[in-house]
Amino acid sequence: MRWLADRIVxxxxxxxxxxxxxxxxxxxxxxxNQPSGRSATADFESFTWRNWxxxxxxxxxxxxxxxxxxxxITATVLATVLGTLMAFALVRHSFRGxxxxxxxxxxxxxxxxxVLGASxxxxxxxxxxxxxxxxxxxxxAHVLFCLSFVVVTVKARLVGMDARLEEAAMDxxxxxxxxxxxxxxxxxxxxIVAAALLAFSLSFDDFIVTNFTAxxxxxxxxxxYGSKLKGFPPQLFVxxxxxxxxxxxxxxxxxxxxxxxxxxxxxx
Amino acid sequence: MSTQxxxxxxxxxxxxxxxxxxxxxxxxxxxxxxxxxxxxxFIAGYEMGWEFGNYVSAIADTWNLFxxxxxxxxxxxxxxxxxxxPLAYAIAFKSGRWKNVMLVLVIAPFFTSFLLxxxxxxxxxxxxxxxxxxxxxxxxxxxxxxxxxxxxxxxAGLTYNFLPFMTLPLYASLEKVxxxxxxxxxxxxxxxxxxxxxxxxxxxxPGVVAGTLLTFIPASxxxxxxxxxxxxxxxxxxNRIQAxxxxxxxxxxxxxxxxxxxxxxxxxxxxxxxxxxxxxxx
Amino acid sequence: MSPADRDLRLDGLTKRFGExxxxxxxxxxxxxxxxxxxxxxxxxxxTTTLRMVAGLEEPTxxxxxIGDDEITALRPYKRPVNTVFQSYALFPHLTIADNVGxxxxxxxxxxxxxxxxxxxxxxxxxxxADRKPGQLSGGQQQRVxxxxxxxxxxxxxxxxxxxxxxxxxxxxxxxxxxxxxxxxIDVTFVHVTHDQEEAMxxxxxxxxxxxxxxxxxxxxxxxxxxxxxxxxxxxxxxSNLILTDVISSSAAAVVVDCHGQKLEIDPSRCHTDTxxxxxxxxxxxxxxxxxxxxxxDGANRLTGGRVSDVxxxxxxxxxxxxxxxxxxLMVFEQNTGQQAQLRNxxxxxxxxxxxxAFLLDASQDAKAGVTTPEDEA
Numbered sequence: 055m056r057w058l059a060d061r062i063v064x065x066x067x068x069x070x071x072x073x074x075x076x077x078x079x080x081x082x083x084x085x086x087n088q089p090s091g092r093s094a095t096a097d098f099e100s101f102t103w104r105n106w107x108x109x110x111x112x113x114x115x116x117x118x119x120x121x122x123x124x125x126x127i128t129a130t131v132l133a134t135v136l137g138t139l140m141a142f143a144l145v146r147h148s149f150r151g152x153x154x155x156x157x158x159x160x161x162x163x164x165x166x167x168x169v170l171g172a173s174x175x176x177x178x179x180x181x182x183x184x185x186x187x188x189x190x191x192x193x194x195a196h197v198l199f200c201l202s203f204v205v206v207t208v209k210a211r212l213v214g215m216d217a218r219l220e221e222a223a224m225d226x227x228x229x230x231x232x233x234x235x236x237x238x239x240x241x242x243x244x245x246i247v248a249a250a251l252l253a254f255s256l257s258f259d260d261f262i263v264t265n266f267t268a269x270x271x272x273x274x275x276x277x278x279y280g281s282k283l284k285g286f287p288p289q290l291f292v293x294x295x296x297x298x299x300x301x302x303x304x305x306x307x308x309x310x311x312x313x314x315x316x317x318x319x320x321x322x
Numbered sequence: 323m324s325t326q327x328x329x330x331x332x333x334x335x336x337x338x339x340x341x342x343x344x345x346x347x348x349x350x351x352x353x354x355x356x357x358x359x360x361x362x363x364f365i366a367g368y369e370m371g372w373e374f375g376n377y378v379s380a381i382a383d384t385w386n387l388f389x390x391x392x393x394x395x396x397x398x399x400x401x402x403x404x405x406x407x408p409l410a411y412a413i414a415f416k417s418g419r420w421k422n423v424m425l426v427l428v429i430a431p432f433f434t435s436f437l438l439x440x441x442x443x444x445x446x447x448x449x450x451x452x453x454x455x456x457x458x459x460x461x462x463x464x465x466x467x468x469x470x471x472x473x474x475x476x477x478a479g480l481t482y483n484f485l486p487f488m489t490l491p492l493y494a495s496l497e498k499v500x501x502x503x504x505x506x507x508x509x510x511x512x513x514x515x516x517x518x519x520x521x522x523x524x525x526x527x528p529g530v531v532a533g534t535l536l537t538f539i540p541a542s543x544x545x546x547x548x549x550x551x552x553x554x555x556x557x558x559x560x561n562r563i564q565a566x567x568x569x570x571x572x573x574x575x576x577x578x579x580x581x582x583x584x585x586x587x588x589x590x591x592x593x594x595x596x597x598x599x600x601x602x603x604x
Numbered sequence: 605m606s607p608a609d610r611d612l613r614l615d616g617l618t619k620r621f622g623e624x625x626x627x628x629x630x631x632x633x634x635x636x637x638x639x640x641x642x643x644x645x646x647x648x649x650x651t652t653t654l655r656m657v658a659g660l661e662e663p664t665x666x667x668x669x670i671g672d673d674e675i676t677a678l679r680p681y682k683r684p685v686n687t688v689f690q691s692y693a694l695f696p697h698l699t700i701a702d703n704v705g706x707x708x709x710x711x712x713x714x715x716x717x718x719x720x721x722x723x724x725x726x727x728x729x730x731x732x733a734d735r736k737p738g739q740l741s742g743g744q745q746q747r748v749x750x751x752x753x754x755x756x757x758x759x760x761x762x763x764x765x766x767x768x769x770x771x772x773x774x775x776x777x778x779x780x781x782x783x784x785x786x787x788x789i790d791v792t793f794v795h796v797t798h799d800q801e802e803a804m805x806x807x808x809x810x811x812x813x814x815x816x817x818x819x820x821x822x823x824x825x826x827x828x829x830x831x832x833x834x835x836x837x838x839x840x841x842x843s844n845l846i847l848t849d850v851i852s853s854s855a856a857a858v859v860v861d862c863h864g865q866k867l868e869i870d871p872s873r874c875h876t877d878t879x880x881x882x883x884x885x886x887x888x889x890x891x892x893x894x895x896x897x898x899x900x901d902g903a904n905r906l907t908g909g910r911v912s913d914v915x916x917x918x919x920x921x922x923x924x925x926x927x928x929x930x931x932x933l934m935v936f937e938q939n940t941g942q943q944a945q946l947r948n949x950x951x952x953x954x955x956x957x958x959x960x961a962f963l964l965d966a967s968q969d970a971k972a973g974v975t976t977p978e979d980e981a
Contacts, residue, residue, distance in 0.1 A: 061416070063408050063411055063412050063415075063416055064412045064416040064417070066408040066409075066412070067408050067409040067411070067412025067413065067416070067424075068412070070405045070406070070408065070409040070485075071409065071424070071427050071428065073405070073482075074427075074428070074431045074482070074485065075427075075430075075431055076446065077431070077439045077442035077443055077446065077482070078430075078431050078434060078439070078442075080442040080445055080446055081434060081438055081439070081442050084442075084445070136336050136337040136340060137337060139333040139334070139336060139337060140333065140334055140337040140338070142333050143330045143331070143332075143333035143334035144334070144604070146330070147326055147327060147329060147330025147331075147333070148326070148327065148330065149327045149330040149331055149334075155334060155338065156604045157591075157595065158338070158341055158342075158345075158346065159337075159341065159604045160591070160604050161345070161587075161588075161591065162341070162345055163536060164535055164536060164539045164540070164587060164591055165539070165540075165543075165584065165587055166539060166540050166542060166543020166544070166560065166583060166587070167540065167543060167544075168543045168544075168545065168559075168560045168563045168564060168580065168583070169349075169352075169543060169563075169580045169583055169584050169587075170345070172352065172563060172567050172576060172577070172580045173345075173348035173349050173351065173352040173580065174344060174348050175567060176348065176351060176352055176355050176567075176573065176577060177344075177347065177348040177351050177352075179573075180351060180355070194344055195344070197340060197344075198340065198341070198344045198345055201337055201340065201341065202604070205337070205604055206604055209604060210494075216691070216693065218689055218691060218693040219693050219695060219696075221660050221680070221687075221689075221693070222687070222689055222693035222694075222695070223695075223706070224659075224660070224679070224680040224681050225658055225659075225660070225680050225681070225685075225686055225687045225753075226681075226686065226706050226707040226710060226752065226753075226756070227681045227707050227710040227711050227756070228681055228706070228710045229679070229681050232710060236706075237695060240697045241696070241697055255432070255433055259432075259434075259435055259436050261436065261437055261546060262544075262545070262546065262560075262564075265564075265568070266567065266568070274435065275435060275436070275437055278435060278437040278438060278441075279437055282550075286441070290438060291438065293435075293438075294434045294435055294438040294439075295434075297433055297434050297435065298430070298431070298433050298434045300433075301430065301433030302426075302430050302433065305426045305429075305430070306423075306426065309422055309423070309426065
C-alpha cells in the first residue's frame with residue numbers, strides 16, 4: 055500500500071503520457087491500413103505497405119510538403135536570429151522600457167491564432183497585398199508567432215550562464231568579438247538549437263495562421279485540412295508517422311550525444 | 323546613453339520592429355477595420371464609418387458563441403491542469419534519471435501534425451470505434467449515443483491539444499522548487515497532502531498562472547477542434563471569425579469579433595501583470 | 605629593467621556606485637614580486653579594487669599604473685594582468701587543455717600546446733588534459749584556474765578569494781603551495797581574502813580594508829602586534845580594548861589611568877597621547893595569577909578581576925575575567941603544565957609587559973572589526 059502511495063503521482067503521470075500517445079498509435083497503425091474507399095477511415099481493413107511506397111501519389115501532397123519545408127526553414131532561421139538577439143538584449147543589458155518589451159513579446163504567445171491570422175490578413179489586404187499572398191506572407195506570419203517562443207527558450211538558457219565566464223575570457227586576452235565567438239555563443243548554443251527546433255515544429259505544424267495568410271499556396275497542414283472534402287489519402291498518416299519518428303530520433307539522438315560529451319568521471 | 327544600454331537597444335530593435343510591424347500595427351488596424359461601414363463589401367471596399375454599432379450587433383449576434391467558447395476553454399483548462407499537474411510534478415520530482423526522457427515524451431506527440439492528431443481522435447471517438455463501444459457496454463452511453471460530434475469530444479480535443487502548454491510552464495516552476503522544502507514540509511506536516519497544499523502548491527502558482535494563460539486564451543480562440551470533432555452546434559467564436567473573414571468576407575464583423583476576443587485576452591494578461599509584474603512572462 | 609619599474613601602483617583609486625562609495629581614494633604601491641594581501645570583511649571594497657586593476661570595473665576616479673605605464677583605461681585583454689576568480693570561471697565547454705591554453709592562443713603564441721603541457725605538469729594535472737571542468741574536483745579546478753592564469757606570465761596575478769570553496773585541509777595545503785609558487789616565479793601576487801589567518805600565512809604585506817579605505821598596511825607581524833586602529837586590532841586575531849585616560853607621556857613610557865589603576869605603555873605603540881585612549885592587549889599576552897602573587901619588575905598589573913568562565917581547548921585554556929567596572933576580558937593561557945588551572949570565581953591579577961600593549965584613539969569604535977560566528981560562515 056505504501057509502495058503505491060509513494061508512486062501514485064508517478065503512475066498518474068505515466069498514464070497521462072500514455073494518453074498523449076494514443077492518437078499517435080492510431081496514426082502509425084492507420085498508415086498501414088488499406089482503405090476500401092478513397093478516404094482513409096477509422097476501420098482497419100487490411101494491412102498494406104503500399105501507402106509507404108506511394109507517398110507522393112496523392113495530388114499535391116509532396117508539393118505541399120516541399121512548401122512547408124521551405125517556409126519553415128526560412129521562418130526558423132529568421133525567428134531564431136531575431137529572437138536570440140532579443141534574448142541577449144533582455145538578459146545582458148539594462149534599459150528602460152523593459153516591462154513594455156516583455157509584454158509585447160509575450161502577447162503573441164497568448165493571443166488566439168485566429169486573431170493573429172485575421173489581423174495579418176486584414177493588413178495585407180489593406181495595403182494591397184492580397185494578390186501576392188503566398189510564401190512571403192506565410193513566412194512573415196510564422197516568424198511572428200515563433201519569435202516569442204525563441205526569446206523564451208534562449209533567455210532561459212542565458213539566465214543560467216555565468217557572466218563571470220565572459221570576464222574570464224577578456225582577462226585572458228580575448229577581445230569582445232572573440233569572447234562572444236569562443237565563450238558566449240558556444241555556451242548559449244544548446245538554448246539556441248532548442249529554440250530553433252521549437253520554432254521549426256511550431257511553424258511546420260501551423261494551420262490557423264497559415265490558413266489566413268497563404269492565399270492560394272498550400273502547405274502540408276493546409277493540404278490535410280483540404281483533404282476533408284476530397285477524402286483523406288492514407289499517405290497522410292504515413293507522413294504523420296514519419297514526422298513523429300524523425301523528430302523523436304532527432305531529440306533522442308541529441309540527448310544521447312549530449313550525454314556522451316559530458317560523461318562524468320568515476321570518483322577517485 | 324552608455325554603450326551597454328545602446329547595445330541593448332540595438333539587439334532588441336530588429337525583433338521589436340518585426341513585432342511592431344506585424345503584430346501591433348495589424349492589431350491596431352484591425353480595430354479600425356472593425357469600425358468600417360458594414361454596408362461596403364470586400365470587392366467594393368469599405369468606408370470608414372466609425373461604426374461602433376458594429377460591436378453592438380456583433381455581440382448581440384454572437385454572445386452565445388463567446389460564452390460557449392469560454393465555457394469549453396475553461397473546462398479544457400481545468401482538465402489540462404488536472405492532467406498536467408501530476409505529470410509535471412512526476413517529471414520534476416519523481417523521475418530521477420529519466421527526467422529528460424520524460425520531458426521529450428511530453429512534447430513528442432506534438433511533433434506530428436496537429437490536424438492529423440485531431441483527425442485521429444475523430445477516428446478513435448467515432449461511432450464504430452472502441453471507445454464509444456466501451457462506454458456503451460458500461461451503460462454510460464445509450465446504444466445509439468455518440469461521443470463524436472458532441473461538446474464532450476470538442477472539449478476532449480481541446481484538452482489533448484493544449485496539454486503541453488499547461489504542462490511545460492508548470493514543470494518549469496515546479497523544477498525551481500527546492501526539494502528540501504518539500505522534505506521539510508513532510509517533516510512538519512502530518513500528511514503529505516497537507517505538505518503539498520501548504521508548501522508545494524503555493525510555490526508552483528506562477529507556473530499554474532502562466533500555464534492557465536497560455537492554455538485558456540489560445541483554446542478559446544481555437545476552431546479546428548470544434549470543426550473536426552463537433553457540429554455547428556459546438557462551433558466556437560473562432561469558427562465564426564474564420565467564416566466571417568474567409569467565407570463571408572464580412573471584414574467589419576470579423577474584425578469586431580477579433581477585437582473583442584483580443585480585448586478579453588488583454589484584460590486577462592494585464593490583470594496578471596498587475597499582480598506579478600512582467601519579468602516572469604517571457 | 606630594474607624591479608621597481610614593474611611595481612603596481614594605485615593612485616587615488618575611487619569607485620562609486622551612485623551614492624555608495626565602494627573604494628575611497630586608495631593609494632598603494634605593491635612592490636614587484638611581492639605577495640600582497642588585501643584583507644577585509646565582505647563589502648569592504650577589496651574585490652572591487654581587484655576588478656579595477658583587472659579592468660573588469662571602470663574606476664570613478666584615480667589611476668592604476670604598472671611601473672610607469674598607466675593602464676587605467678585599458679581593456680582587460682590589453683593588460684599584463686591575469687585573474688584567478690573566486691568561482692574559478694573555467695570554461696565548461698572546453699577541455700582542461702583548451703582552458704589553460706586559452707590565453708596563449710588568443711595572443712598568438714606559437715608553441716602553445718607545448719607550453720600548455722608544461723603548465724599542466726607544473727600543477728600535476730597532465731593526465732586530465734582532455735577532461736572537462738565538470739569532471740574535476742574543486743581542488744583540481746582551482747589548480748586549473750591557477751595554471752590558466754600563470755601560463756601567460758603576467759606581471760601581476762590577481763587572486764579573488766580563490767581558496768574559499770575548499771575544505772580546511774585542502775585550503776592549508778594550497779596556501780603553502782601558492783606561497784611556494786610565488787617565491788619561485790617572482791610574479792606579483794595580489795590576493796584578496798576575508799580570512800585573516802590566510803593573509804597572515806601567505807603575505808609579505810597586508811593591507812586591511814574597511815568601508816573602502818585602508819585601515820593599515822604593513823607586514824603581518826607589525827599589523828598584528830602593533831595595530832593602529834581598533835578595526836585592525838579586532839579583525840586580526842582578538843584584542844581586549846579597555847577605555848583609559850592618559851595621565852602623562854614621555855620618551856620612556858605613556859602612563860594611563862585604568863579605572864583607578866596605573867599602567868604603562870611603550871610610547872612607540874601609542875597612537876594617541878592625550879585625553880582618553882583604548883588600551884589594547886591581546887589575550888595570549890596576558891598571564892593570570894592569583895591575586896597578590898609577586899610579579900617581576902616593570903610588568904603591568906591589573907588587579908580586581910574574577911574568573912567568570914574557563915574553557916579548556918587542549919593547546920590552551922581560555923578564560924573570561926570579569927573586571928570591577930563590568931567589562932569581561934579574554935585571556936588565553938598556554939597549557940605548559942607549569943601552572944595549575946584557575947577556577948571559576950577565583951580572584952586574579954592580569955599581568956603583561958608594557959611592550960605588549962598598545963594605545964588607540966578613543967574616538968574609534970571598540971566593536972569595529974569584531975567577527976561574530978555568523979561572519980565566519
